[in-house]
Amino acid sequence: MTEEYDLLEPDNVEGVGDEWEEIDVSDTAADQVQRQRDREFNEFRERLKNTEQFKVEQSVFDDATLAALYKLVQDGYVEAFGGPISSGKEANVYLALGGEASRGDGSSGDQSHDEVAVKVYRINASDFRDMREYLVGDPRFEELSGDKKRVVLAWTRKEFANLKRAQKAGVRVPDPIAVERNVLVMEFLGTDGDRAPTLDDAHLENPETAFEVVREYMRRLYDVGLVHGDLSEYNIVVHDGELCIIDLGQAVTVHHPNSGEFLTRDCANVAAFFNRQGMDVRGDELEEWIREHADPDK
Numbered sequence: 001m002t003e004e005y006d007l008l009e010p011d012n013v014e015g016v017g018d019e020w021e022e023i024d025v026s027d028t029a030a031d032q033v034q035r036q037r038d039r040e041f042n043e044f045r046e047r048l049k050n051t052e053q054f055k056v057e058q059s060v061f062d063d064a065t066l067a068a069l070y071k072l073v074q075d076g077y078v079e080a081f082g083g084p085i086s087s088g089k090e091a092n093v094y095l096a097l098g099g100e101a102s103r104g105d106g107s108s109g110d111q112s113h114d115e116v117a118v119k120v121y122r123i124n125a126s127d128f129r130d131m132r133e134y135l136v137g138d139p140r141f142e143e144l145s146g147d148k149k150r151v152v153l154a155w156t157r158k159e160f161a162n163l164k165r166a167q168k169a170g171v172r173v174p175d176p177i178a179v180e181r182n183v184l185v186m187e188f189l190g191t192d193g194d195r196a197p198t199l200d201d202a203h204l205e206n207p208e209t210a211f212e213v214v215r216e217y218m219r220r221l222y223d224v225g226l227v228h229g230d231l232s233e234y235n236i237v238v239h240d241g242e243l244c245i246i247d248l249g250q251a252v253t254v255h256h257p258n259s260g261e262f263l264t265r266d267c268a269n270v271a272a273f274f275n276r277q278g279m280d281v282r283g284d285e286l287e288e289w290i291r292e293h294a295d296p297d298k
């Protein structure tokens with residue numbers, strides 16, 4: 001592994017979207033598909049159920065989630081589903097084979113991805129109330145009503161929007177490819193189906209450079225008005241000699257009432273990690289540096 005952690009060049013710092021960008025949380029095409037329940041869909045469901053890797057996970061996929069996966073296949077973002085990469089508190093992540101639209105000739109931008117990661121948020125996640133806390137106070141979701149399903153759907157769209165905004169700001173994140181209902185498709189960080197290690201697992205020969213990159217990415221996020229909110233060595237992946245920031249579902253704008261607290265916590269986590277790597281960094285100094293070198297209100 002190279003230890004040079006090149007910084008990504010920001011290519012379009014203009015137009016990263018602002019506080020008032022609209023994020024559509026209305027009924028999606030997948031909901032319509034679900035209502036139609038055509039024969040093809042039932043066949044797809046049977047096929048998926050018979051897929052070896054999915055058998056154990058069946059309870060995760062209610063019919064509407066299956067409909068969303070079906071829509072993503074039909075739209076050419078996913079060709080085939082692979083095994084689970086991770087089962088978290090709110091979401092499961094799977095490896096999948098990208099379809100035509102993920103391989104660069106679709107509307108998802110100009111990057112090509114043979115393998116993709118599919119993150120499926122569970123509608124019945126027990127702590128959707130926590131999710132609500134992160135959504136309320138974010139002006140992008142002012143009109144969000146309280147029910148579980150809508151909260152999770154908004155959350156999924158928020159992660160997609162946050163990934164886009166971070167990417168435009170020059171932060172290395174998984175390329176966001178598509179979002180459908182509670183399912184997010186993004187670039188798979190890894191090689192030949194093996195996921196790239198998180199910073200926690202990776203062996204760091206040069207923590208100083210890694211710290212500088214993480215600090216700069218935190219600054220770039222803050223500069224476009226975002227605070228990650230769950231940043232630590234577990235949500236930074238080392239892939240192809242690059243550090244990639246993942247898991248932006250809970251990221252909030254600087255106008256969220258708790259954004260200051262989240263930034264302080266992110267800085268403390270990052271500082272603690274690099275201190276364990278033998279460096280001498282402090283969370284409060286990191287935060288001060290970020291605040292001094294970024295202008296989220298511009």
Ligand SMILES: Nc1ncnc2c1ncn2[C@@H]1O[C@H](COP(=O)(O)OP(=O)(O)O)[C@@H](O)[C@H]1O
Binds near residue numbers: 088089090247
């Ligand atoms: N795009 C991706 N490519 C490869 N692995 C990923 C990707 N996204 C997530 N993962 C893996 O799945 C794990 C969980 O994903 P994450 O987005 O952090 O969800 P959670 O909210 O469950 O922490 C990560 O720690 C990482 O190992």
Ligand SMILES: [Mg+2]
Binds near residue numbers: 234235
């Ligand atoms: Mg995570």
